[in-house]
Every structure is written in C-alpha cells, then in structure tokens.
Amino acid sequence: MSNPNLYATFTDRQKQTSPSLVHEDLTGKTVMITGANSGIGFEAAKHFATMNPARLIVVCRSMEKAQASITQIEAETGYKNAEPMALDLGDFNSISEFATQANKTLERLDILVENAAIATTEYVLTRDGWETMLQVNSLGPALHVILLLPIILRTAKQHSVVSRVVIVSSEVIFFANIRPEAIASPNILETLSSKEYCTAEVIGESRYTESKILNNMLVNKLTALLPLNIVPVALSPGFCISGLRRNIQGEAAERYKRMEDQIAYTSEEGSRLILHAALAGRNEEIRGTFLSYLKPHELPDHMLSEEGKRTEDKIWNEMLELFSQVDDRVRDIVVEYLK
Numbered sequence: 001m002s003n004p005n006l007y008a009t010f011t012d013r014q015k016q017t018s019p020s021l022v023h024e025d026l027t028g029k030t031v032m033i034t035g036a037n038s039g040i041g042f043e044a045a046k047h048f049a050t051m052n053p054a055r056l057i058v059v060c061r062s063m064e065k066a067q068a069s070i071t072q073i074e075a076e077t078g079y080k081n082a083e084p085m086a087l088d089l090g091d092f093n094s095i096s097e098f099a100t101q102a103n104k105t106l107e108r109l110d111i112l113v114e115n116a117a118i119a120t121t122e123y124v125l126t127r128d129g130w131e132t133m134l135q136v137n138s139l140g141p142a143l144h145v146i147l148l149l150p151i152i153l154r155t156a157k158q159h160s161v162v163s164r165v166v167i168v169s170s171e172v173i174f175f176a177n178i179r180p181e182a183i184a185s186p187n188i189l190e191t192l193s194s195k196e197y198c199t200a201e202v203i204g205e206s207r208y209t210e211s212k213i214l215n216n217m218l219v220n221k222l223t224a225l226l227p228l229n230i231v232p233v234a235l236s237p238g239f240c241i242s243g244l245r246r247n248i249q250g251e252a253a254e255r256y257k258r259m260e261d262q263i264a265y266t267s268e269e270g271s272r273l274i275l276h277a278a279l280a281g282r283n284e285e286i287r288g289t290f291l292s293y294l295k296p297h298e299l300p301d302h303m304l305s306e307e308g309k310r311t312e313d314k315i316w317n318e319m320l321e322l323f324s325q326v327d328d329r330v331r332d333i334v335v336e337y338l339k
C-alpha cells in the first residue's frame with residue numbers, strides 16, 4: 001500500500017461504508033463456503049444458516065474443523081442442516097477427492113463461495129510444488145470451481161435458477177500489478193512460484209496481491225465463458241479483523257495493527273459483504289463485477305489494459321493446462337462448458 005492517495009481513498013471508503021446485512025429465504029437451496037471455520041467465512045456461514053438453506057456445506061481444511069464449526073453454527077443459530085466437507089486447497093489431490101465426493105452427494109449447488117485463503121511472509125512450497133499463497137489462494141480455488149461446474153450448471157438448468165459463484169478477493173488488487181518480469185516470462189505461473197522470483201519483498205508484499213489479482217481474472221474468464229444463468233462475482237470484504245494476518249510480522253504487522261485500530265470491520269461486518277455478493281442485486285447487474293464496498297467497481301487499469309487482458313488469457317491457458325494434468329475431468333469440463 002505504497003501509494004498514499006490510493007490508501008487514503010481506501011480508508012475513506014471503508015469508513016464511509018456501513019455494511020448492511022442482506023437476508024433472503026434460501027429454502028430448498030444448497031450453499032457451500034470454504035474457509036468456514038474462521039474469520040469472515042465462519043461469520044458468513046452463520047448468516048447463511050439463518051436463511052434456512054436445504055443444505056449448507058461447511059468446507060474446512062479438515063473434517064474436525066468443519067465439525068467444530070458446525071457445532072458452533074448449530075449452537076448459535078439452531079440450524080440443523082449443515083454438513084462438513086474437508087478440502088485442502090494446497091493439495092490438488094484433496095481438491096480432486098472433494099469433487100468426486102461432491103459429485104456423489106450433491107444434487108444441486110446454488111451458491112458457491114470461495115473464501116479460504118492465507119497470507120504469509122514465508123516462501124513455502126506445497127506438496128504439489130507450488131508457492132503456498134499461489135496455490136491456496138489462486139490455483140486451488142480455480143480448480144475447485146472448475147471441478148464443481150457440472151453440478152453448478154446442472155442446478156441452474158434443472159431448477160431454472162441462477163447460481164452464483166462468489167470469489168473473495170481484496171482491495172489490494174488496486175495497489176499493485178503482477179511484476180513485469182513475471183508477465184514477460186514464458187510461463188507466468190511457474191515464474192510466480194519460483195524461488196528466484198519470490199524474494200522476501202515479493203512474498204512479504206506482492207504475492208498476496210498477485211494471488212487476489214488471479215481471483216479477479218478467474219471471475220473474468222468464468223463470466224466470459226459460462227452461460228448467463230451462472231453469475232460469477234468477485235468481492236472485497238473490506239479490511240477486517242480476522243486470523244488472516246497471524247503469520248505476518250515486523251513493520252507490516254505494526255502497520256496492520258494501526259489499521260485494525262483505525263478502520264477495521266469485525267469479521268462479522270466483513271461477512272456481510274460476502275452475503276451481499278451471494279444474494280443481493282439483480283443478477284445481470286452483479287454478473288462479472290468486482291464488488292468493492294458493496295458496489296460494482298471498475299477493475300484497475302493494469303487489468304483492463306491490453307497487456308492485462310493478454311496476461312489474463314495466458315494465465316488462464318496455463319491454469320487449464322496444469323489442471324488438465326492434475327485431474328482428467330478438467331479436459332472434458334473445458335470442452336463442454338468453457339469453450
């Protein structure tokens with residue numbers, strides 16, 4: 001957040017926005033949310049529970065965490081139809097197994113919220129060999145959404161409804177772009193993940209931002225390729241107090257602490273912005289947008305430029321190539337739904 005003007009705009013908009021809670025009757029619908037055991041995701045899951053969905057799929061890194069979250073949701077809301085599912089976004093096998101399980105057990109999926117993410121200042125590779133924030137925040141959610149598309153599309157068609165795919169991004173996409181050396185490299189994803197590229201500064205400052213830019217690129221691609229009865233939407237939950245920055249130390253941690261004291265929403269307030277993206281507004285107005293402080297906001301110039309569009313196309317193709325190697329179903333899904 002080095003640009004003081006952008007930072008001032010961001011803090012002003014946060015201070016001026018008092019998020020109201022959208023409430024809708026979700027009877028008969030199936031809602032799924034990742035990262036539902038903590039912070040904004042847990043609060044959003046509780047709000048969904050008060051709206052009586054037929055099924056609320058509480059997705060966490062382990063069944064134990066999901067079950068503990070459900071126990072608390074039940075205790076606080078009285079809702080009885082929450083179901084646990086385990087998903088480690090840093091492990092492609094886990095995402096594949098999740099999809100297999102979902103295909104067996106889910107008759108429909110009306111609202112999918114990709115909320116889980118991490119922020120860290122350490123360069124750590126996942127078991128699949130990708131830098132952790134790149135995989136957990138960007139690659140994992142993209143593969144997860146793609147593998148669930150057959151269920152989501154079937155839901156919209158068979159039940160004549162519009163399904164929403166909600167991706168939790170961040171205001172940070174306005175603060176920086178992916179670095180030029182990565183954009184110019186032969187394989188952007190491999191460069192973003194490489195030790196040489198991931199200096200302490202990249203991991204400490206840029207990587208989280210890059211991972212969220214990739215979230216918005218995913219929404220752009222889904223919007224361009226999927227039929228109108230699927231509404232992909234990205235949102236920022238604002239700056240919230242949560243466990244997200246627990247691994248961040250030093251000067252950055254102090255800066256965030258000051259921001260928490262001055263402008264932060266609680267996780268519950270932040271979760272209202274997820275509910276807004278999942279439920280509010282007319283579908284045709286929400287589709288493909290980035291909701292920043294509850295309103296569709298134009299994406300940053302670096303994403304809208306010719307180079308930004310080329311980068312988005314290249315990253316998308318690299319992702320599809322990678323995912324096709326990871327899971328055989330991806331090729332068929334691409335041919336059937338994403339051409």
Ligand SMILES: NC(=O)c1ccc[n+]([C@@H]2O[C@H](COP(=O)([O-])OP(=O)(O)OC[C@H]3O[C@@H](n4cnc5c(N)ncnc54)[C@H](OP(=O)(O)O)[C@@H]3O)[C@@H](O)[C@H]2O)c1
Nearest residue numbers: 035039040061088089090115116117170239240242243244
């Ligand atoms: N807090 C903010 O100010 C802020 C601002 C803008 C955007 N966001 C976005 O809001 C979303 C929610 O973040 P939060 O602030 O609520 O943070 P949080 O409290 O740390 O919650 C993050 C959730 O993601 C889960 N997660 C982490 N790694 C995972 C993995 N490998 N596989 C599956 N799940 C994993 C966590 O599970 P564990 O409990 O097992 O770690 C946790 O449930 C994120 O997308 C974040 O980028 C937050």
